[in-house]
Amino acid sequence: MKLGEKVLVTAALPYSYAPRHFGHLAGAYLPADIFARFKRMKGAEVVYVCGTDENASSIVIEAMKRGMTPKELCDMYYPIQKEVFEKLGISFDIFSRTSKPIHYQVVKEFYQKLWEKGYIYSKTIKQWWCPNCKIFLPDRFVTGMCPKCGAPGQYGDVCEVCGSWYESFEIIDPRCSLCGSKPEIRDKTHFFLKLSTLTDKVLEYIRDKKFWRRATYNKTIAWLEKEGLRDKDITRDYEWGPPAPFPGAVDQVIYNWAENLLGYISATRDWAENVAGDPERWKGFWLDNGVKLYCFIGKDNLFFHTILFPALLIAHGDYILPYNVVVNEFVNLEGEKLSTSRGWVVWLHELLERYDPDVIRYYAAAIAPEAKDTDFKWHDFAEKVNSELIGTYGNFVHRVLSFTYSKMGGTIPQPGEPDHRDEEMLSRRIEYARMLEEHIEACEFKKGLRVILDLAQEGNAYMNEKAPWSNPGNAGTAIYVLCQVVYSLAVISAPYLPFTAQRVLDYMNLDKRISELKWSDAEALIPAGHRINEPQPLFRKITNEEIKEQVERLRGRLKNNSRISERFYSEIL
RNA sequence: AGCGGGGUAGGGCAGCCAGGUUAGCCCGCCGGGCUCAUAACCCGGAGGUCGGAGGUUCAAAUCCUCCCCCCGCUACCA
Numbered sequence: 001m002k003l004g005e006k007v008l009v010t011a012a013l014p015y016s017y018a019p020r021h022f023g024h025l026a027g028a029y030l031p032a033d034i035f036a037r038f039k040r041m042k043g044a045e046v047v048y049v050c051g052t053d054e055n056a057s058s059i060v061i062e063a064m065k066r067g068m069t070p071k072e073l074c075d076m077y078y079p080i081q082k083e084v085f086e087k088l089g090i091s092f093d094i095f096s097r098t099s100k101p102i103h104y105q106v107v108k109e110f111y112q113k114l115w116e117k118g119y120i121y122s123k124t125i126k127q128w129w130c131p132n133c134k135i136f137l138p139d140r141f142v143t144g145m146c147p148k149c150g151a152p153g154q155y156g157d158v159c160e161v162c163g164s165w166y167e168s169f170e171i172i173d174p175r176c177s178l179c180g181s182k183p184e185i186r187d188k189t190h191f192f193l194k195l196s197t198l199t200d201k202v203l204e205y206i207r208d209k210k211f212w213r214r215a216t217y218n219k220t221i222a223w224l225e226k227e228g229l230r231d232k233d234i235t236r237d238y239e240w241g242p243p244a245p246f247p248g249a250v251d252q253v254i255y256n257w258a259e260n261l262l263g264y265i266s267a268t269r270d271w272a273e274n275v276a277g278d279p280e281r282w283k284g285f286w287l288d289n290g291v292k293l294y295c296f297i298g299k300d301n302l303f304f305h306t307i308l309f310p311a312l313l314i315a316h317g318d319y320i321l322p323y324n325v326v327v328n329e330f331v332n333l334e335g336e337k338l339s340t341s342r343g344w345v346v347w348l349h350e351l352l353e354r355y356d357p358d359v360i361r362y363y364a365a366a367i368a369p370e371a372k373d374t375d376f377k378w379h380d381f382a383e384k385v386n387s388e389l390i391g392t393y394g395n396f397v398h399r400v401l402s403f404t405y406s407k408m409g410g411t412i413p414q415p416g417e418p419d420h421r422d423e424e425m426l427s428r429r430i431e432y433a434r435m436l437e438e439h440i441e442a443c444e445f446k447k448g449l450r451v452i453l454d455l456a457q458e459g460n461a462y463m464n465e466k467a468p469w470s471n472p473g474n475a476g477t478a479i480y481v482l483c484q485v486v487y488s489l490a491v492i493s494a495p496y497l498p499f500t501a502q503r504v505l506d507y508m509n510l511d512k513r514i515s516e517l518k519w520s521d522a523e524a525l526i527p528a529g530h531r532i533n534e535p536q537p538l539f540r541k542i543t544n545e546e547i548k549e550q551v552e553r554l555r556g557r558l559k560n561n562s563r564i565s566e567r568f569y570s571e572i573l
Numbered sequence: 574a575g576c577g578g579g580g581u582a583g584g585g586c587a588g589c590c591a592g593g594u595u596a597g598c599c600c601g602c603c604g605g606g607c608u609c610a611u612a613a614c615c616c617g618g619a620g621g622u623c624g625g626a627g628g629u630u631c632a633a634a635u636c637c638u639c640c641c642c643c644c645g646c647u648a649c650c651a
Contacts, residue, residue, distance in 0.1 A: 015650095015651080056650070058650055058651075125649080127649075136649095138650060139649055140649085214578075215577065215579090218577060218578080219576080219577050219578080219646075220577095222576060222577060227648090230648075233649070255649085256650085257648085299578090302646075307648090308648080329644080329645080330644080366599095371579075372579045372580090372643095372644075374585080377584090377585095380584080386611095387599090387613095388599075390611065391614080392613095392614085394611075395614065396610085398613090399610035399613080401610095402609070406609085450599075453599080457614095460610095460613095460614050460615070461616090463609080463610095464606090464609095464615040464616085467609085468609075469609045470608090537611050541611060541613095
């Protein structure tokens with residue numbers, strides 16, 4: 001650890017009104033949280049920021065559909081989003097909102113500077129306009145017939161039925177997806193960003209990022225080398241969102257893609273002012289080249305974070321660039337792609353109704369889609385939680401503590417002369433801490449989780465070998481050693497399982513919050529004679545019955561999808 | 574269509590970039606052991622020749638070529 005290390009961690013900003021599902025947790029919020037918690041334990045100065053993305057055009061349209069203002073819609077959902085993250089122990093230092101004045105100010109300052117530096121110009125483009133709703137419609141909100149095969153209900157520029165590509169304006173019998181009336185094509189002048197001049201600079205920035213995940217690095221390089229960057233429009237005509245600070249930009253806002261990325265900066269400023277109590281403190285992060293910025297996202301966000309975001313930051317010139325963009329693939333559900341509209345999804349708020357946050361965190365880390373898409377399967381969930389988290393980890397902790405409590409008088413015994421096995425066990429826990437550290441530093445969270453389980457498993461083996469229940473002569477030493485292992489295990493698992501780690505500390509009567517833990521505590525020794533509290537099992541086993549209920553619930557929600565429905569009886573159930 | 578990722582025992586994965594011990598790990602399964610512990614824990618075993626076909630090499634899961642399958646991206650949803 002470098003003394004005074006500073007780390008800025010971001011997780012993708014969720015759309016204000018879209019609830020978060022399991023894939024979001026596994027793909028962005030949890031890995032970022034594990035990383036942030038670990039870095040804090042290492043003594044780094046960490047700020048982990050996130051917030052709701054509230055200025056998307058889809059939010060404007062969703063609000064219209066519901067007969068609300070965008071503000072009302074966002075106000076309704078913000079506390080819901082925030083609560084889910086809190087319950088899951090996602091340790092944001094700030095969960096901000098891009099509708100806050102500070103964000104508007106950041107965006108304004110940012111684009112004023114780009115304007116001054118000559119990166120902005122205007123150009124007229126054609127867009128769909130709904131005369132009834134009186135708004136410009138993104139392609140996605142215009143539906144019609146595919147010009148190639150005549151399939152109805154298509155939108156955008158690709159037909160999902162025949163797979164052919166076409167220009168958005170070629171669509172036959174276009175309809176506004178809100179009101180059903182016929183939209184017209186209107187010319188509109190927008191402001192463009194000269195991204196084309198930045199290709200080489202972004203490439204130069206990416207070149208030495210060979211330590212990024214393979215897919216992330218290759219994809220980014222290939223994109224830049226083969227296509228390069230094209231200029232892109234950065235304004236839209238809405239009444240909701242940060243106003244475009246350009247001369248002649250009347251009633252125009254900064255386009256969502258070009259403004260929500262800056263939400264990381266504004267969230268940090270929000271934190272500085274309202275959490276840290278020093279409005280200038282954000283500068284120590286965004287304006288300090290020694291700070292490492294880690295962005296955690298899902299693969300759908302790759303282009304924005306590895307190419308556009310660096311391009312924007314380079315154009316502006318003052319801010320640091322991402323040191324690592326940690327990109328995860330997707331988590332599918334029972335072998336099928338998620339579909340929120342069809343109800344084929346596992347919502348976090350639903351999981352929380354029934355399961356401990358650490359159980360959810362455990363499974364999310366265990367099946368994190370770090371290299372490829374993975375599958376959430378209810379039966380696998382029960383199996384992994386029951387046999388790994390409970391059988392290996394939970395049982396180890398519980399058997400050691402309960403033995404100490406009931407057979408050793410509730411105190412950590414005085415050890416005798418340790419043999420080589422005892423010493424080996426004590427030094428192994430330190431090796432495990434080092435291994436885990438390496439994995440987390442490399443953002444290999446799944447491998448890291450395995451290290452935690454391996455330590456518990458090795459502790460179990462040691463205990464079986466020493467059999468303190470039948471070797472009273474050695475029991476004192478063995479239990480002394482085992483209590484140290486349990487403590488180390490709690491320490492190193494705290495980034496993954498914060499609630500559980502806290503409970504272990506409590507059972508061990510350590511009077512310590514996990515937020516006070518240092519990574520080096522994994523090597524510490526609790527003195528003999530220390531009294532512990534009566535332990536309880538850490539987790540409750542998941543039963544077949546409740547898994548069946550969950551699967552039934554999923555099926556009950558599933559609408560009009562005979563293919564998946566059939567699979568329910570043959571495979572999933 | 575182009576580009577990128579993936580295709581390794583029943584399931585889930587690592588190894589591949591820097592080619593070379595009997596291809597590792599977890600779950601499950603089978604057989605033992607133990608009884609402190611949430612029928613938990615420990616030990617051992619069966620099971621794969623690494624998507625397919627060629628090629629390079631003394632040697633390839635690892636490099637090259639072609640093909641097949643899955644996933645994603647291709648910038649006016651962000």
